[in-house]
Amino acid sequence: MGLRIMNITTLLFWVAFVVNFFQPLIGDSSHWINWVGYGLLIAHGCECLMFRKELHRDYAGKLALGYITVLLLGLGRTSAWLNERKSTAV
Known part of the structure; x- marks a missing residue:
């Protein structure tokens, strides 16, 4: 349940991030939405690099989707x- 809420919240943020490019959501103060979005893109890009093997394993044939x-x-x-990495490390 908690993971589902986190996924929904993240997707809602991405919608706000995209909309903010065309129409600032909170006026002149909306620049923080862009900075948080850029930070998330960098963080999630790093995750793509860290979990490259798992992406290739789980999304074989659909790598772009992964x-x-x-x-x-x-x-x-x-x-x-x-969690997989933690269980194999022990």
């Missing part, structure tokens, strides 16, 4: 892969 999913959802998608 990268888009991680870029949009980030930790909401990669948390299962983090």
